[in-house]
Amino acid sequence: MPPVDRELDPSPRLLLGPGPSLVAPRVLRALAAPMVGHLDPEFIVILSDIQALLRTAFQTENRLTLALSGTGTSAMEAALANLVEPGEPVLACVHGFFGDRLAEIARRVGGDVQRLEVPWGQTFEVEAIGRALRDRPARIVTLVHAETSTGARQPEIAAIAEACHRQGGLLILDCVTSLGGLPVEIDAWQVDIAYSASQKCLSAPPGMAPITVSPRAEEKIRSRKSPLPTFYLDLTLLARYWSDAPAYHHTAPISLAYALREALRLVSEEGLAARFERHQKNARRLWQGLEDIDLPLLVPEAVRLPSLSTPKLAPGIDDAAVRRRLLNDYNIEIAGGFGPLAGAIWRIGLMGHSSRPENVTTLLGALREILR
Amino acid sequence: MPPVDRELDPSPRLLLGPGPSLVAPRVLRALAAPMVGHLDPEFIVILSDIQALLRTAFQTENRLTLALSGTGTSAMEAALANLVEPGEPVLACVHGFFGDRLAEIARRVGGDVQRLEVPWGQTFEVEAIGRALRDRPARIVTLVHAETSTGARQPEIAAIAEACHRQGGLLILDCVTSLGGLPVEIDAWQVDIAYSASQKCLSAPPGMAPITVSPRAEEKIRSRKSPLPTFYLDLTLLARYWSDAPAYHHTAPISLAYALREALRLVSEEGLAARFERHQKNARRLWQGLEDIDLPLLVPEAVRLPSLSTPKLAPGIDDAAVRRRLLNDYNIEIAGGFGPLAGAIWRIGLMGHSSRPENVTTLLGALREILR
Numbered sequence: 001m002p003p004v005d006r007e008l009d010p011s012p013r014l015l016l017g018p019g020p021s022l023v024a025p026r027v028l029r030a031l032a033a034p035m036v037g038h039l040d041p042e043f044i045v046i047l048s049d050i051q052a053l054l055r056t057a058f059q060t061e062n063r064l065t066l067a068l069s070g071t072g073t074s075a076m077e078a079a080l081a082n083l084v085e086p087g088e089p090v091l092a093c094v095h096g097f098f099g100d101r102l103a104e105i106a107r108r109v110g111g112d113v114q115r116l117e118v119p120w121g122q123t124f125e126v127e128a129i130g131r132a133l134r135d136r137p138a139r140i141v142t143l144v145h146a147e148t149s150t151g152a153r154q155p156e157i158a159a160i161a162e163a164c165h166r167q168g169g170l171l172i173l174d175c176v177t178s179l180g181g182l183p184v185e186i187d188a189w190q191v192d193i194a195y196s197a198s199q200k201c202l203s204a205p206p207g208m209a210p211i212t213v214s215p216r217a218e219e220k221i222r223s224r225k226s227p228l229p230t231f232y233l234d235l236t237l238l239a240r241y242w243s244d245a246p247a248y249h250h251t252a253p254i255s256l257a258y259a260l261r262e263a264l265r266l267v268s269e270e271g272l273a274a275r276f277e278r279h280q281k282n283a284r285r286l287w288q289g290l291e292d293i294d295l296p297l298l299v300p301e302a303v304r305l306p307s308l309s310t311p312k313l314a315p316g317i318d319d320a321a322v323r324r325r326l327l328n329d330y331n332i333e334i335a336g337g338f339g340p341l342a343g344a345i346w347r348i349g350l351m352g353h354s355s356r357p358e359n360v361t362t363l364l365g366a367l368r369e370i371l372r
Numbered sequence: 373m374p375p376v377d378r379e380l381d382p383s384p385r386l387l388l389g390p391g392p393s394l395v396a397p398r399v400l401r402a403l404a405a406p407m408v409g410h411l412d413p414e415f416i417v418i419l420s421d422i423q424a425l426l427r428t429a430f431q432t433e434n435r436l437t438l439a440l441s442g443t444g445t446s447a448m449e450a451a452l453a454n455l456v457e458p459g460e461p462v463l464a465c466v467h468g469f470f471g472d473r474l475a476e477i478a479r480r481v482g483g484d485v486q487r488l489e490v491p492w493g494q495t496f497e498v499e500a501i502g503r504a505l506r507d508r509p510a511r512i513v514t515l516v517h518a519e520t521s522t523g524a525r526q527p528e529i530a531a532i533a534e535a536c537h538r539q540g541g542l543l544i545l546d547c548v549t550s551l552g553g554l555p556v557e558i559d560a561w562q563v564d565i566a567y568s569a570s571q572k573c574l575s576a577p578p579g580m581a582p583i584t585v586s587p588r589a590e591e592k593i594r595s596r597k598s599p600l601p602t603f604y605l606d607l608t609l610l611a612r613y614w615s616d617a618p619a620y621h622h623t624a625p626i627s628l629a630y631a632l633r634e635a636l637r638l639v640s641e642e643g644l645a646a647r648f649e650r651h652q653k654n655a656r657r658l659w660q661g662l663e664d665i666d667l668p669l670l671v672p673e674a675v676r677l678p679s680l681s682t683p684k685l686a687p688g689i690d691d692a693a694v695r696r697r698l699l700n701d702y703n704i705e706i707a708g709g710f711g712p713l714a715g716a717i718w719r720i721g722l723m724g725h726s727s728r729p730e731n732v733t734t735l736l737g738a739l740r741e742i743l744r
Contacts, residue, residue: 207625253579
């Protein structure tokens, strides 16, 4: 039987795509530590450590802050499934693939979804969102802070949150590609639910999804009239598991929790300010290098993500062929564009442990050789 | 900041509870292998290996066989959310905690749920299920093969599946504590959806959930009229990701997939028959030892799980105190009872890599010392 005979022997990839990013040796070691049970007193302390470290990363004091046993998409679904009741008006701000996915999941959980769109790669003006909300008030507004499909960083989150709250709504913010790589200030911005993923700027393995819920959002969840369509992602039950006296809900992915804790310790040891500066510095180095080889960036620098850069392909470049050569001849992973940007851009991640000057040098060197 | 200073240093627990079970060294090593991307051609081969190995474990040829990026509870929810349409009659057979959970999730996804119950620890007669279905036909029947809360193995699954099909229904079977530890014959039994979890008799870390879907169940999902309430657990989209030409759906937990593949290779190398015999033999050894120290088993031997044994506590035994001593003085984890069986039984797992004669000896020795 073929799969049995083949030993696991993954190639040593340099992960410079939109995630997963490289995992630091300390985190890989934590991953392979012997397991304790998911209700072991020692494990409860680990969960509590993760909560404390996540509050620092999210810059929040939200009580309900934890990591879901799923990927970023599970957190997106948890936010919407808990917050939206069937028939409630939702304003979905769509400026890329993940904004679109939020709109789709909001529809599936029963929301009455209105879409506000700008072309992929652009960002929203506060006034445009304010106007949409005056035209049709919404109980929930969904927005992507860092669009992994375009490389754009949505600015002015605080002003947008204020516009939501002014008309009685709550703001869900997707921070999948920002948490741990650029400023995410949940309390200062007054965001109601924010979530992320373990394998991006936090550089843990994929499979857990940090989420934080404001007291205001907790109150809306508490006062639901209709039953939640999900049990696995029921935040009220999860909060009871992530507590000093844990009530069984599901078996947490123990090894991933070890790894996430270690990755968050690395974030905390480096310090948020230094970490953001490192991401910015290595990204600037990459941008300069890309422009030098005639690969200008899609997104204006003022709203450009340091964690994910999206150079436009010059005419004549064979997108798939170049990426295949990068992978096969250089062991470097980058990604292509999605949807309207397919074939038009590359997506290059410098996230967490992947954000290092030597990786920028390696990638630019390989691109110069291939494109010469 | 306290959590930052404490190094990860879990105690060397002997995991003899209801899961997670001990993880073999080869599987821990696979877990810590360097990561490739989730769309890397090398990773697609790994997913395909997992599918092939899972088909062997489930004894099925079902095309739609994969592992969800979540725990056993996510698979329970996936089965129900995909199969049940709002208002459809569901018969939930409840003989323990997890049967009850299936009923609760069926309700949340909109099913019109009727419960058929026997006391915890007992199993169902085929005729009782047949009668319930004649009284009120059901489109979906839920049943737990191996009740982790009681230690009972539900027999005669093939006859129960036939009773379901005869009146136009489909059978969902929970195999969380059976897959890889005792016979699970999905095709021979004609089960429509079966699922399990990575951390029980397969002895991989928790965080992935094998699931297999019969062509008949696929057809019911394809002909749904109402939208699925979940995106994360949408089996149709997941099947497109688990394919030769994968369409992005979410970022699979790469490290856990490495580990699950390695754990399944161990199952395949040992062979199902030998593996089941090992589980049975070590369980018999445990049962004899428990009876010798006046801890008779709750479940009659004919329907007793080899993977999870549930001795009844003699009067005067302080449940929590004994388990605390086992954990603190001997580093052994076993679990207490749930619900109506709280304080009345222990739950002792001999699953996968934990099912070894020396572990039986160690546990019995520790119990003799504590209870003397």
